Amino acid sequence: MPILNSIFSWWMKKRMHQIELFTKYPIEVQDEWFTELVTAARGTEWGKKYRYDEIENLRQFKERVPVQDYDQVKPFVDRMMMGEQNVLWPTEIKWFAKSSGTTSNRSKFIPVSREALEECHYKGGKDMLSIYCSAKEDTEVFTGRTLMMGGSSQSIDPARDSYHGDLSSIIIKNLPFWAEIRRTPDRETALLDDFEQKLDLMTKICAQENVTSLSGVPSWMLVLLNRILKDQKKNDISEIWPNLEVFFHGGVAFTPYREQFKAIISSSNMHYLETYNASEGFFGIEDQDHQGELLLMLDYGIYYEFIPNEEWDKEHPETLSLEEVELDKNYALLISTNAGLWRYKIGDTVQFTSLNPFRVKVSGRTKHFINAFGEEVIIDNAEQALKAACEKTGAVIEDYTAAPLFLTNQKAGRHQWLIEFKANSISSTESFTSILDDKLREINSDYDAKRKGDMALEKAEVISLPEGTFYKWMRNRNKLGGQNKVPRLSNNRKYVDEILRLI
Numbered sequence: 001m002p003i004l005n006s007i008f009s010w011w012m013k014k015r016m017h018q019i020e021l022f023t024k025y026p027i028e029v030q031d032e033w034f035t036e037l038v039t040a041a042r043g044t045e046w047g048k049k050y051r052y053d054e055i056e057n058l059r060q061f062k063e064r065v066p067v068q069d070y071d072q073v074k075p076f077v078d079r080m081m082m083g084e085q086n087v088l089w090p091t092e093i094k095w096f097a098k099s100s101g102t103t104s105n106r107s108k109f110i111p112v113s114r115e116a117l118e119e120c121h122y123k124g125g126k127d128m129l130s131i132y133c134s135a136k137e138d139t140e141v142f143t144g145r146t147l148m149m150g151g152s153s154q155s156i157d158p159a160r161d162s163y164h165g166d167l168s169s170i171i172i173k174n175l176p177f178w179a180e181i182r183r184t185p186d187r188e189t190a191l192l193d194d195f196e197q198k199l200d201l202m203t204k205i206c207a208q209e210n211v212t213s214l215s216g217v218p219s220w221m222l223v224l225l226n227r228i229l230k231d232q233k234k235n236d237i238s239e240i241w242p243n244l245e246v247f248f249h250g251g252v253a254f255t256p257y258r259e260q261f262k263a264i265i266s267s268s269n270m271h272y273l274e275t276y277n278a279s280e281g282f283f284g285i286e287d288q289d290h291q292g293e294l295l296l297m298l299d300y301g302i303y304y305e306f307i308p309n310e311e312w313d314k315e316h317p318e319t320l321s322l323e324e325v326e327l328d329k330n331y332a333l334l335i336s337t338n339a340g341l342w343r344y345k346i347g348d349t350v351q352f353t354s355l356n357p358f359r360v361k362v363s364g365r366t367k368h369f370i371n372a373f374g375e376e377v378i379i380d381n382a383e384q385a386l387k388a389a390c391e392k393t394g395a396v397i398e399d400y401t402a403a404p405l406f407l408t409n410q411k412a413g414r415h416q417w418l419i420e421f422k423a424n425s426i427s428s429t430e431s432f433t434s435i436l437d438d439k440l441r442e443i444n445s446d447y448d449a450k451r452k453g454d455m456a457l458e459k460a461e462v463i464s465l466p467e468g469t470f471y472k473w474m475r476n477r478n479k480l481g482g483q484n485k486v487p488r489l490s491n492n493r494k495y496v497d498e499i500l501r502l503i
Helices: 002-013 015-022 027-038 045-048 058-064 070-081 113-133 167-173 195-206 218-232 255-264 377-391 429-443 444-454 469-476 494-502
Strands: 095-098 108-113 146-147 151-156 162-165 209-214 246-249 271-278 281-285 293-297 302-308 331-337 343-356 356-365 395-406 414-421 460-464
Touching: 015 027, 015 113, 027 058, 027 331, 058 293, 058 429, 070 095, 070 108, 095 151, 108 113, 108 167, 113 167, 113 246, 113 281, 146 302, 151 167, 151 331, 151 494, 195 331, 209 218, 209 395, 218 246, 218 271, 255 377, 255 395, 271 293, 281 331, 377 395, 395 469, 395 494, 414 469, 414 494, 429 444, 429 460, 469 494
Parallel strands: 095 162, 146 209, 209 246, 246 271, 414 460
Antiparallel strands: 095 108, 151 162, 271 281, 281 293, 293 356, 302 331, 331 343, 343 356, 395 414
C-alpha cells in the first residue's frame, strides 16, 4: 500500500502545473473556453436560434444571448429528458442532476454531458486531491478508502441508460476504476433510495473499513458519523478510523459544523478542505490555509460572468467578465458550460477575496437573504454573526434557519432565528442573542440603521429547538440525504412557520 500511495500522490501532483498555468493566465484561459464553447454549439438548436456562427466576440454574445434562469431553460430540458438531442449541446445528454430546489419549490433537472462529467466534475475531484497532496507531502490518504455519501437516481429510459438523480449518484455510477476501488460503501448501498436504510447499512459497512478520507455534505456526514459512534459505542471517530486525515466538504457553509467535527475527531492529523461544487458545475477549491477562500477553477469547460448586486433584478442585467470584477463586492454567478447551460444564473452569490489569483468566497444566494426592512442580511453576514456568538458563549450549532417577523401597527419587526444547539452546549440564549444581534449591527450597516431606536427592527429573537427537529422536518419534506440542505435565510415565513408547527 505505501508504494500505491506514493504512485497515486505523484500522479495527483502532476496536475499542479496546469493549475498554476490558469492562475498565471486566467483571462486567456477563459477567452479560450468562451471560443470553444460557442464554436462547439453552433450546430445545436440553441446555437442556430442565437446565430452562434456569427458570434465573434463577447460583446456580440452578451447582446444576442439572454440571461437565463431555470424557468426559461426548463422547456429545453424537458425535451432532452424525453430523448431529444442536439438541443443545447451537440453531444448526447442522458443524465440530469436533480437539484434540491433551494430557490424554488419544484425540482430542477440540470443536464450533465459526458464532457461536463469528465472535464468538470471528475477534474474537480482529481484537483482537490492534487491540491491536498501538494500541500501535505507526507499524506497517506491513498492507503485507505474514501467514504462517500451518494444520493439516489431514477431511470428515465433504460434503453438509453438515461436517468435523473442527485449529482453524487451520477458521479458514483460512472466513476473510473481507479476511483471506484478506493471508495466505500459498495455502489449498491451508496445508491439506495431509502436514506435511513442507507444510513443503517453504511453504519455497519464503513466502520469496518480503513477510511482515510471523507467526501460529502457536512450536515449529512455528521449524521452518519454520530450514528457510527453510537453503534460502535465510541466517543471519537479516531478510535474507529485512526488513519483518517481529511474531509473534502461542500454543498453548505462549514462554519456551523466545524466545532462539531472537531468534537468527534480529535486527531491532530485531521484536515478540512472546502470545495465549491454544484449540480451545474465544479467551481472552486480551497487551495491555501484561508477558511472559505476558494481558488476559482478556470479550465473546467465553464465560462464565467458576474452580475453586480444592483443588476440582479433586471431582465437584461449588465454583466462583468473576470478582468472587471472588484474585491469584496457581491456578484451573482452566471455560467455558460459544456453541458449546454448558456448565461445561466445558478442562484449563488460570491465575493472575490483575491484577484491574483482569482479566489472567491460564497456569500449567499440571490433568493436566500432577509430584506424585509431594507436590512439586506445575506448568508455571509449570518455565518459571521453566528460564529461570533458561538465563540463567546461556547455554543455549538447543529442547524439553523431564520426569517423576519414583520412589523405591525403595534410593534416593530425582528428577525426570528430557529437554532438547534448541540445538547448542553448553551447556557443562555439571551446572551447568545445579544452577541448575534450586536455582530450583525457591526458588520451590516443597513441592519444597524434599521435597529436604531428599535423603530423598524427590534433585537433578534432566538428560539432553541429540540434535538432532531431539523432532521424530522427534512424527513417530512422527503429531503433527506443527497444535496438537500436546510435553507438558511428566507425573506418569508414559509419554512419557519412549518418548523414551529412541527414542534
